[in-house]
Amino acid sequence: MKVTIDNITLEVDPGTTIMQAARMIGPEVAPPAMCYYEPLKGSGGKCRACLVKVTAGSEKDPRPMPKLVPACITAVQDGMIVENTVNEDVLETRKGIVEFLLLNHPLDCPVCDQAGECHLQDFSFEHGVSSTRTVEERNTFEPTDLGPNIQLNMNRCILCYRCVYTADQITDGRVHGVMHRGDHAEISTYIEKAIDNDFSGNVIDVCPVGALTDKTYRFKSRVWFSKPVDAHCECEKCSGKATIWYKGEEVIRVTGRKNMWGEVTDFICNGCRFDKKKTADWVIEGPTNVSRHSVISANKYGANLIKPAFPVLQAARDYKQINDDRDRSFLGIQPALPKSKKK
Amino acid sequence: MKILTEHIDVPNIDTIDVFMKHGGYSAVQKAIKKMTPDEVTEEVKKSGLRGRGGAGFPVGMKWSFLAKPEGVPRYLVCNADESEPGTFKDHYLMWKSPHTLIEGMIVSSFALGANTSYIYVRGELMYVINILEKAIQEAYDKGLLGKNILGSGYDLDLFVQPGGGAYICGEETALLESLEGKRGNPRNKPPFPAVKGLWQCPTVVNNVESIAATSWIVNNGGDAYAAIGVGRSTGTKLISASGHIKKPGVYEIPLGITVEDFIYSDEWCGGIRDGHKLKAVVAGGSSVPILPAELILTTAAGEKRLMTYESLSDGGFATGTMLGSGGFVVMDETACIVHNTLTFAKFYHHESCGQCSPCREGTGWMDKVLHRIEHGQGRKEDIDLLVDVAKKIEGNTICPLGDAASWPVAAAIRHFRDEFEWHIEHPELATKPGAVFMRKGASWTK
Numbered sequence: 153m154k155v156t157i158d159n160i161t162l163e164v165d166p167g168t169t170i171m172q173a174a175r176m177i178g179p180e181v182a183p184p185a186m187c188y189y190e191p192l193k194g195s196g197g198k199c200r201a202c203l204v205k206v207t208a209g210s211e212k213d214p215r216p217m218p219k220l221v222p223a224c225i226t227a228v229q230d231g232m233i234v235e236n237t238v239n240e241d242v243l244e245t246r247k248g249i250v251e252f253l254l255l256n257h258p259l260d261c262p263v264c265d266q267a268g269e270c271h272l273q274d275f276s277f278e279h280g281v282s283s284t285r286t287v288e289e290r291n292t293f294e295p296t297d298l299g300p301n302i303q304l305n306m307n308r309c310i311l312c313y314r315c316v317y318t319a320d321q322i323t324d325g326r327v328h329g330v331m332h333r334g335d336h337a338e339i340s341t342y343i344e345k346a347i348d349n350d351f352s353g354n355v356i357d358v359c360p361v362g363a364l365t366d367k368t369y370r371f372k373s374r375v376w377f378s379k380p381v382d383a384h385c386e387c388e389k390c391s392g393k394a395t396i397w398y399k400g401e402e403v404i405r406v407t408g409r410k411n412m413w414g415e416v417t418d419f420i421c422n423g424c425r426f427d428k429k430k431t432a433d434w435v436i437e438g439p440t441n442v443s444r445h446s447v448i449s450a451n452k453y454g455a456n457l458i459k460p461a462f463p464v465l466q467a468a469r470d471y472k473q474i475n476d477d478r479d480r481s482f483l484g485i486q487p488a489l490p491k492s493k494k495k
Numbered sequence: 496m497k498i499l500t501e502h503i504d505v506p507n508i509d510t511i512d513v514f515m516k517h518g519g520y521s522a523v524q525k526a527i528k529k530m531t532p533d534e535v536t537e538e539v540k541k542s543g544l545r546g547r548g549g550a551g552f553p554v555g556m557k558w559s560f561l562a563k564p565e566g567v568p569r570y571l572v573c574n575a576d577e578s579e580p581g582t583f584k585d586h587y588l589m590w591k592s593p594h595t596l597i598e599g600m601i602v603s604s605f606a607l608g609a610n611t612s613y614i615y616v617r618g619e620l621m622y623v624i625n626i627l628e629k630a631i632q633e634a635y636d637k638g639l640l641g642k643n644i645l646g647s648g649y650d651l652d653l654f655v656q657p658g659g660g661a662y663i664c665g666e667e668t669a670l671l672e673s674l675e676g677k678r679g680n681p682r683n684k685p686p687f688p689a690v691k692g693l694w695q696c697p698t699v700v701n702n703v704e705s706i707a708a709t710s711w712i713v714n715n716g717g718d719a720y721a722a723i724g725v726g727r728s729t730g731t732k733l734i735s736a737s738g739h740i741k742k743p744g745v746y747e748i749p750l751g752i753t754v755e756d757f758i759y760s761d762e763w764c765g766g767i768r769d770g771h772k773l774k775a776v777v778a779g780g781s782s783v784p785i786l787p788a789e790l791i792l793t794t795a796a797g798e799k800r801l802m803t804y805e806s807l808s809d810g811g812f813a814t815g816t817m818l819g820s821g822g823f824v825v826m827d828e829t830a831c832i833v834h835n836t837l838t839f840a841k842f843y844h845h846e847s848c849g850q851c852s853p854c855r856e857g858t859g860w861m862d863k864v865l866h867r868i869e870h871g872q873g874r875k876e877d878i879d880l881l882v883d884v885a886k887k888i889e890g891n892t893i894c895p896l897g898d899a900a901s902w903p904v905a906a907a908i909r910h911f912r913d914e915f916e917w918h919i920e921h922p923e924l925a926t927k928p929g930a931v932f933m934r935k936g937a938s939w940t941k
Binding site: 196197198199200201203219220222225245248249251252253255256285286287288291310311313329330332333334335336337 | 844845847853856860874880892893
């Protein structure tokens with residue numbers, strides 16, 4: 153099947169979603185994903201961050217789709233034409249989604265363990281605006297205790313449901329879920345039961361924000377001061393493939409291994425995650441290949457400077473308005489981008 | 496012309512004997528004994544009956560989309576989770592004449608080949624649920640439900656399921672989730688219920704009024720039904736009239752009467768209460784755009800507006816509205832539009848399921864901003880902010896609740912912007928008890 157995304161055409165298998173097709177092209181074209189998580193069945197469609205414009209439904213029926221569609225759950229049709237980063241409507245809507253997600257978010261990044269590897273930070277940096285339009289008080293929640301390993305901060309949650317799908321699909325019994333509805337909906341266990349399960353720690357990895365964090369890593373270090381290394385171990389329960397995070401000589405954290413989209417494909421057990429905190433427990437494979445635009449890569453593995461992605465280019469374009477040539481020349485950015493297609 | 500409410504005032508019409516004496520269940524006899532399922536569907540298609548739950552999608556067409564794979568059960572689900580502020584017609588019909596719905600359920604299930612059907616009733620209506628349960632038992636006792644109905648070999652079991660008290664469960668896929676015993680979150684579409692619905696089987700979800708109308712269509716033919724009404728708005732419609740009128744209540748109208756007639760004629764609403772003037776109307780339940788007096792009586796082109804799907808939506812959202820579910824809320828000059836909009840916004844804030852971000856956060860935001868304006872804390876930029884938030888919710892959500900939340904806010908500002916501005920500029924006047932904005936020169940200003 154032929155599909156065109158942002159003027160780039162490629163062949164994909166039937167059943168591929170727009171998101172998967174866009175990811176085949178590369179990060180410049182792939183829509184952002186806050187709730188979609190490819191290894192988890194049924195995830196996606198909730199955050200609306202990946203809304204794209206379909207300007208032609210298919211070869212047979214080339215009419216445009218009336219509404220923006222979520223790329224993560226919309227299957228491509230033969231001859232479909234999709235506009236993501238070249239459509240003003242899409243970018244404008246995405247600004248709105250950032251605004252909605254941050255509306256009740258505490259913005260406590262300075263004290264949040266997720267800062268530096270937070271998808272909401274990336275998303276708002278790439279697609280949000282720098283000012284706020286709200287004067288309303290933010291919703292807050294009473295703290296809930298989920299047991300000895302997992303720290304829940306509900307105020308930061310964006311209700312992506314990833315942790316719910318994780319518990320459903322890779323642990324033997326889900327004890328937590330979403331309670332209540334609307335903007336007072338919250339992640340909780342039934343009457344504050346502890347989440348106790350060999351694979352429960354994976355909810356930390358799938359959480360796009362700092363709502364679920366590792367209690368054994370709490371306030372130990374900023375993400376970008378620690379150094380990730382791929383390692384594996386002999387484990388009866390899981391694949392044993394993990395990323396271990398050093399601060400100096402000390403292993404301060406163990407996580408699943410994330411791919412370029414921030415997704416873990418080999419989930420690890422709690423034994424590997426919480427208990428194996430010595431180098432001797434692991435066979436080191438080498439430095440982790442840290443994904444694009446990450447602060448983690450800074451100052452660690454040489455001058456591995458990343459070419460600015462489209463959103464950065466766009467931010468630079470917006471930046472032009474205050475006419476600071478120095479910053480633009482530093483990034484090596486052309487003064488004007490090709491005009492995006494108006495609808 | 497009355498179809499659904501013809502015998503509604505007959506004493507004891509809720510018992511099966513009285514109901515049958517007045518011609519009840521003749522459609523079941525006719526459909527099951529003399530017609531094939533396809534013939535029933537054909538008559539419904541011919542009738543032009545459109546979904547009465549709000550969207551107005553043709554019922555016959557919805558039925559023909561139902562996938563019919565071999566060996567997979569099909570379901571009919573009746574959506575009786577009527578919770579829209581301003582709409583109370585299904586409640587009235589089920590309470591007064593439960594057998595009208597049950598007869599329609601049998602006929603429709605037969606047409607679709609469903610052997611199990613459900614009526615999902617709003618949980619707050621517990622006494623209606625009891626009435627339906629009793630009526631269903633009577634139908635079982637007469638052999639109209641159960642195995643081998645009337646000796647035809649067709650089996651049908653009918654269940655009543657009380658909802659848990661959520662407006663969102665009136666959205667068809669959230670209703671199915673709830674019916675399966677899960678949290679009532681709307682599903683992503685596609686797949687549509689006609690392909691994968693209840694228990695992942697093909698399912699049709701119809702409103703109470705739509706289903707109830709099918710038995711009359713079977714009895715009298717689709718053409719007779721299509722003869723009532725105007726153009727593509729055929730048949731009769733139950734309208735829940737409320738607000739500042741002399742005679743609030745549920746009225747069955749032939750589609751095509753003028754809005755003016757409906758408001759002022761003694762047959763229907765009986766006019767605005769004495770000494771007051773019409774200011775605005777919400778014509779189809781809380782989610783449809785509000786219209787000021789001059790636009791509800793006549794269209795922007797100067798024609799008389801009719802009670803039809805087409806005429807009410809004439810002019811798009813700029814100058815028109817929607818028939819929706821028929822919740823007709825009339826306001827006179829004592830009604831404060833800002834307060835009314837806040838009430839609606841509060842409702843949608845409370846009822847959003849919280850699954851997708853624009854609706855979860857946006858409804859709460861609009862509620863809070865409107866609350867400030869109403870209570871004298873508005874800022875100049877708040878009006879444009881509301882318009883922009885509404886625009887960013889609309890069309891970007893999983894289910895239509897996002898649209899339903901954004902339309903009333905956007906429309907109130909579109910038509911009554913000066914009233915919002917007055918609230919912001921004169922908080923000391925606007926927050927006085929009973930104070931209402933009077934637009935200079937408007938037809939409703941005293």
